[in-house]
Amino acid sequence: MSETTTARVKASIRLDILVGVLPPGSRIKLQELTDRYEISAIPIREAVRELAGEGLVELHAHKGAVVRGVDIRFVRNMYDIRSALEQMLVSAAVERLDADDIDAIRTAAVDYETASNAGNVQAMLASNARLHRTINTAADNPEALRILEQGWELVLALRFRFGFGDDRIVTIREEHTALVNAIERRSIADAVAITRAHCESACRDLVQQMKKAEFQ
Numbered sequence: 672m673s674e675t676t677t678a679r680v681k682a683s684i685r686l687d688i689l690v691g692v693l694p695p696g697s698r699i700k701l702q703e704l705t706d707r708y709e710i711s712a713i714p715i716r717e718a719v720r721e722l723a724g725e726g727l728v729e730l731h732a733h734k735g736a737v738v739r740g741v742d743i744r745f746v747r748n749m750y751d752i753r754s755a756l757e758q759m760l761v762s763a764a765v766e767r768l769d770a771d772d773i774d775a776i777r778t779a780a781v782d783y784e785t786a787s788n789a790g791n792v793q794a795m796l797a798s799n800a801r802l803h804r805t806i807n808t809a810a811d812n813p814e815a816l817r818i819l820e821q822g823w824e825l826v827l828a829l830r831f832r833f834g835f836g837d838d839r840i841v842t843i844r845e846e847h848t849a850l851v852n853a854i855e856r857r858s859i860a861d862a863v864a865i866t867r868a869h870c871e872s873a874c875r876d877l878v879q880q881m882k883k884a885e886f887q
Contacts, residue, residue, distance in 0.1 A: 676710065681718035683708055688727060688738055689824050690793070691831055699728065699736040726822035741825050743878055749826050750874035754867055756819050757803065761862045763810035765854055773855060775805050780847040787840045795840075796827055802847060806854070826877070833880035842872060 684704070687693045704715050719736045722728040729737050768776075779802035786794035807816055846869045853861035 676714040677717045677721070680704075680708060680710060680714045681721055684715075684718055684722060685727070685824055689828050689831065691828060693738050694832070695738050695825055695828060696740040697738050698734060699738065701735075725820075727824055739822065739825055741829060743881055746826060746829065746877055746881070747874060749822065750870050750877075753819060753823075754870035754874075756815050757807065757866050757870060758863045760807045760810040760812060760815060760819075761850075761854075761866045762859050763812065764806050764808075765857055765859045765862050767809045767811070768806065768854055772805055772809060773851065776802050776851050776854065779805065780844070780851060783847060784844055787844070792831060792834070796830065799843070799847075806850075829881065830877060833877065833884055836876045836879055839872075839876045843869075846872070 684693065684699075688695075693699060699719060701712055701715060705712050708715070719728055720730075723730050723736070727739055729739050731737060779798045782798035783795055783802065786792075786798055807819065846865060850862060850865045850869065853865055
């Protein structure tokens with residue numbers, strides 16, 4: 672029960688970070704969370720400790736727990752890491768993905784389009800994550816997946832906060848379609864090139880949105 676409770680609390684804190692209730696750089700106050708989640712402090716402390724191990728939270732001797740702060744350099748570094756790992760993973764996954772996997776990827780791409788038409792950013796990010804997770808998981812490299820996900824919610828939280836550039840969503844749709852088509856053709860070279868371009872364009876767009884908002 673304790674482990675289940677801790678996992679549930681950790682998921683709640685993670686979601687609060689993602690949607691901006693707990694923005695990067697904010698202090699995590701134990702009493703506020705016990706009131707918010709209507710639960711004792713023990714599973715909250717354990718959840719915060721685990722999130723610190725994942726790189727989402729920093730523990731300080733005097734300030735306590737703080738959602739990890741971010742800046743443009745952090746975003747660029749995270750996308751550099753993601754680009755390198757996803758190129759490696761997609762190259763391994765292309766020949767492993769079966770027809771059901773490809774159907775799942777196409778469905779995720781359609782779900783992304785539906786969510787974007789509705790302006791539902793949370794659903795957009797969820798379907799986008801599902802698309803890439805299906806590809807990345809097929810590469811059968813759990814260590815790479817672990818590194819890939821570490822701290823990524825902070826980038827997603829910034830996307831919630833700053834949104835997308837005018838043409839970005841259309842570009843994402845086009846890149847998803849091109850990626851699925853490359854996988855269907857079993858073209859490793861094309862899938863890797865599209866993945867690299869996808870990460871680079873996402874990084875450029877988020878940085879531009881942050882600069883536009885005079886993010887410091």
